Amino acid sequence: MASFSFPDPSAGEDPARSIPGTFPRWRALGEAALTLELGDELSPAVRAAVQAIDRALSGRLGVGPLTGVIEVVPTFRSLTVIFDPLLTSGDQVAKGVEAVMDRPEDGEVEPPRHWSLPVCYEPTLAPDLIETAQRLGISAAELVRAHCGQAYEVLMLGFLPGFPFLGELAPSLQLPRWATPRVRVPPGSVAVAGAMTAIYPWESPGGWHLIGNCPVPLFDARHSPPALLQVGDRVTFRPISIDEFAQLETARQGGDLDGARFLDSAA
Amino acid sequence: MTSERPVLEVVSPGAYATIQDLGRRGFRRHGVPWSGALDSRLLRIANALAGCPETAPVIEAFDGGLHLTAREGLVRLAVAGRVEMERLGPDGARTERPWETLTLLPGESLRIRRMVGGRLAMVAVAGLSCPQVLGSAATYGRAGLGGWDGGPLRGGQRWPLAPAGGKSGPALRMLRTPQRLTDPIRVVFGPQDDYFPAETLASFLAQPYRIGQDADRMGIRLAGPSLRHRGATEMLSDAIVPGAIQVPGNGQPVVLLADAQTAGGYPKIATVIGADLARLADLPVGSPVRFGAVSVEAAVSLAREAEAETQALLAAIRGETDGGWDEPALYAANLVGGVVDALRPGSEEG
Numbered sequence: 001m002a003s004f005s006f007p008d009p010s011a012g013e014d015p016a017r018s019i020p021g022t023f024p025r026w027r028a029l030g031e032a033a034l035t036l037e038l039g040d041e042l043s044p045a046v047r048a049a050v051q052a053i054d055r056a057l058s059g060r061l062g063v064g065p066l067t068g069v070i071e072v073v074p075t076f077r078s079l080t081v082i083f084d085p086l087l088t089s090g091d092q093v094a095k096g097v098e099a100v101m102d103r104p105e106d107g108e109v110e111p112p113r114h115w116s117l118p119v120c121y122e123p124t125l126a127p128d129l130i131e132t133a134q135r136l137g138i139s140a141a142e143l144v145r146a147h148c149g150q151a152y153e154v155l156m157l158g159f160l161p162g163f164p165f166l167g168e169l170a171p172s173l174q175l176p177r178w179a180t181p182r183v184r185v186p187p188g189s190v191a192v193a194g195a196m197t198a199i200y201p202w203e204s205p206g207g208w209h210l211i212g213n214c215p216v217p218l219f220d221a222r223h224s225p226p227a228l229l230q231v232g233d234r235v236t237f238r239p240i241s242i243d244e245f246a247q248l249e250t251a252r253q254g255g256d257l258d259g260a261r262f263l264d265s266a267a
Numbered sequence: 268m269t270s271e272r273p274v275l276e277v278v279s280p281g282a283y284a285t286i287q288d289l290g291r292r293g294f295r296r297h298g299v300p301w302s303g304a305l306d307s308r309l310l311r312i313a314n315a316l317a318g319c320p321e322t323a324p325v326i327e328a329f330d331g332g333l334h335l336t337a338r339e340g341l342v343r344l345a346v347a348g349r350v351e352m353e354r355l356g357p358d359g360a361r362t363e364r365p366w367e368t369l370t371l372l373p374g375e376s377l378r379i380r381r382m383v384g385g386r387l388a389m390v391a392v393a394g395l396s397c398p399q400v401l402g403s404a405a406t407y408g409r410a411g412l413g414g415w416d417g418g419p420l421r422g423g424q425r426w427p428l429a430p431a432g433g434k435s436g437p438a439l440r441m442l443r444t445p446q447r448l449t450d451p452i453r454v455v456f457g458p459q460d461d462y463f464p465a466e467t468l469a470s471f472l473a474q475p476y477r478i479g480q481d482a483d484r485m486g487i488r489l490a491g492p493s494l495r496h497r498g499a500t501e502m503l504s505d506a507i508v509p510g511a512i513q514v515p516g517n518g519q520p521v522v523l524l525a526d527a528q529t530a531g532g533y534p535k536i537a538t539v540i541g542a543d544l545a546r547l548a549d550l551p552v553g554s555p556v557r558f559g560a561v562s563v564e565a566a567v568s569l570a571r572e573a574e575a576e577t578q579a580l581l582a583a584i585r586g587e588t589d590g591g592w593d594e595p596a597l598y599a600a601n602l603v604g605g606v607v608d609a610l611r612p613g614s615e616e617g
Contacts (some may be wrong), residue, residue: 027458030538031566033508035458041503073506075293075530080506082295085541085567158504158530161410165504178610202409219297221400221412227297257318 007226014110026094034090035080036097040253042076042168047155050074051231055109064127065096074231076165101212112153112232116264117199117214119148119190120245125213132192132209135175144239146173147211152197154233162201162227163220166235169195170243178208188213188247215248228259236264273340273428275392278376280420281332283483285587286413286523288324289410291403295529296589301509302405302413302525306387306483308445308577309347313391315344316368318436324397324404326420331486332388333420334378337371342428343368343436344377346527348388351381367440384447385549386491393436394428402580407526413512416482445580451559452547454512454537459507462534463514464497472534475555478518482552484526485512489556493518510539540566542573 027035036053039046054074061069068088073080121144123129133143134259152166159165169192177193181204185191188199191208200206201218214237218228229235240248250258277284287310290303295410304310311321319325326333331350335342346352346365353360354369355376363369363377365388371377379388398403411417417427437564460468476491500516506529507513513521513533522539523531539547540561550556561569 026537029458029506029508029535029602030455030510030540031563031570033506033538035505037505060435071295073529076503078505080508082508089567090563130615156504156530157296158298158506159528161294161297161407161412204409207290219410221410225297225403226294226299229268264360 019069028090029080031085031090033080033082034093035078036094037078039077040087043153045076050077051159053079053097053101054145056103057097060096060100064142065075065099066093069096074156074160075158109242110232112234113230114151114234114236114264115229115262116236116238117216117262118240118244118248119212119214120240120242121147121212122242122245124242125245126190128209129211132211136173138172143173143211146170147192147197148237148239150236152235154229154235155196157227157229160200160202160204162229163198164218164227164229164235165196165198167196169197175209177207178209181205182210185210186213188215213245215245215252215257216262217252217257218259222260273342273373275342275395275426275427275428276336276338276504277420277422277424278334278336279332279378279422280387281328281334281379282330284328284333284420285406285408285484286324286325286397286404286415286420287327287389288404289322289408290405290525291401291407293413294401297357297508299401299410299412300407300529300531301315302484304405305525305548306348306389306581308545308573309387309389310391311577312366312445312580312584313345313347315390315581316366316437316439316441317343317346317393318368319391319395321581323391324395326392328390330380330386331379331382331388333388334376335390335392336373336376337373337423339373340428340430342371343393344371344390345439346377346379346388346390349383349385350366350379351383352377354381358519366444368436368438370438370585376570382551384551386550386551387545392428392431395426409526409553409593411550424443437495439584439586442583442585443579443580445576448546450556452543452564453540453559453561453569455540455563456537456560457535458538458575459502459534460501460536462496462502463494463536467494467496468536470494471520472558472560475557478550478552478554478556479494486521486523486527486549488549489520489522491519494520496534500534502531502534504530506597507531507535508538510541510544511535512537514538516573522547540569542566542569557558564606 024038038049039261060066069083071082131139154164155167156165185200185205185206189210190212191210193208286302290301310325314321314323345368350365352363354363404413406414408418474492476489479488479490481488494514511523514535514536
């Protein structure tokens with residue numbers, strides 16, 4: 001595994017951390033999935049290692065040493081390999097993955113795409129904007145400026161179809177999620193929690209703070225891949241008026257809003 | 268009338284009914300859950316009884332009440348699950364049985380009146396077809412994927428079936444039906460069992476839980492002894508699979524099912540084994556449930572046994588003959604043995 005650089009697990013040991021980690025390590029999720037953990041915190045080095053292994057595995061699933069593997073799910077800090085235990089075994093799968101890790105391909109890494117996504121921060125679409133600003137000790141206008149004032153990286157997709165975890169949020173904008181999650185977060189909600197910001201593509205329960213709404217459809221099953229944003233993409237938010245939001249929302253509901261037009265080719 | 272294209276009318280979906288198949292694979296990395304039937308054995312049996320391909324989409328009826336009417340032509344179908352149901356026609360109502368082929372005449376209805384101790388029934392309908400979305404017809408309502416129109420069945424819907432779906436093939440029935448188990452639900456500890464002290468792991472197995480009010484295709488909230496974490500109650504999110512048991516800060520475990528989110532940040536104390544997940548999903552709200560821990564190796568053996576049992580049940584489906592139901596019990600028993608041996612090489616000694 002020398003080909004991948006892992007963060008030194010002994011560095012900065014945090015007593016608040018529940019599990020002192022030695023990485024990488026395998027963890028079983030029942031008899032049909034294994035998670036390869038490369039770390040337990042947000043870290044560019046861990047993410048780069050996850051993405052390198054994910055790239056090396058793509059195209060090798062279901063055949064040869066990875067026969068029986070159904071899919072691989074990369075996250076901030078791990079890859080979960082899901083397989084059919086009647087066709088292969090956990091040992092076989094781990095060996096197959098480790099063999100690929102030992103011989104990574106020198107494949108070209110695509111340069112990140114840049115997106116400029118419109119967000120309406122009107123309080124009618126942002127039920128937590130004012131309270132979030134108060135809790136951060138700034139004005140709502142300052143919160144909006146700060147949220148739009150930096151570029152984010154798509155760190156992971158998951159939770160809901162097309163849901164992008166974006167980070168990292170400036171430390172001055174970080175606060176814990178709600179203790180009691182909302183039962184219904186409206187689709188399009190732009191939210192913050194901890195070191196991340198995100199867009200809910202679908203109505204769902206959720207514990208993040210809702211500070212705006214983005215009308216861009218983030219998932220379309222007719223497209224390949226179906227999620228608009230991909231891990232590694234860069235995203236900035238552009239504040240829009242309620243009138244522009246209404247126009248975009250009407251277009252979206254009519255199926256006439258193609259997310260691709262928000263690709264920022266000038267960046 | 269057989270030249271007409273039959274139509275299936277949804278009079279009522281009952282509590283909740285969706286089109287499901289074996290689910291959508293390969294898109295969890297985009298946040299798309301598998302969805303799919305909560306009990307794939309029942310799906311395969313229902314399809315076999317209705318003369319459909321074994322993995323064709325079916326109607327998954329949750330908690331009963333599903334009421335379907337044949338229009339324009341004959342509709343051939345079969346129900347797998349422990350239900351009481353009736354046929355409603357011009358002559359009134361008469362009881363019908365699950366686990367066998369039924370043919371509805373135009374205007375006749377089938378209604379699941381009551382579930383008998385469970386929540387799940389699969390209704391296979393000959394000629395039922397749905398577009399494949401990301402490789403599957405399984406309904407995932409939150410994102411409008413699959414089914415006839417992306418959502419659950421609704422009263423008043425009328426869906427055309429493939430022509431001649433109603434008539435072909437002999438009537439079939441099962442010589443024996445799936446056994447009802449009341450043993451503990453078996454789990455493999457982890458992946459985050461180290462977030463919990465040994466006492467918590469012991470109490471998770473020692474005391475019974477109840478199926479909470481919030482129990483649906485996404486997951487099951489369990490009510491029972493609070494599970495104490497060692498320290499942190501949240502972690503940086505990682506991937507989830509169906510069967511994972513999350514323990515949020517309130518200590519009440521949640522078992523995630525087919526429609527659950529693909530990633531989460533609560534520690535997962537254990538994972539329900541594949542062979543027992545459908546049995547857990549079938550338990551009615553308020554039912555007691557106990558958990559038992561097994562090794563990964565034991566879970567794999569149990570998965571093989573479960574598949575062999577499904578094959579044996581499928582082999583116990585017989586056609587109607589002139590003399591009644593064809594019942595070559597010896598033949599079926601031999602076939603069962605053969606399947607078990609084929610799936611468990613080297614197990615003959617044990």
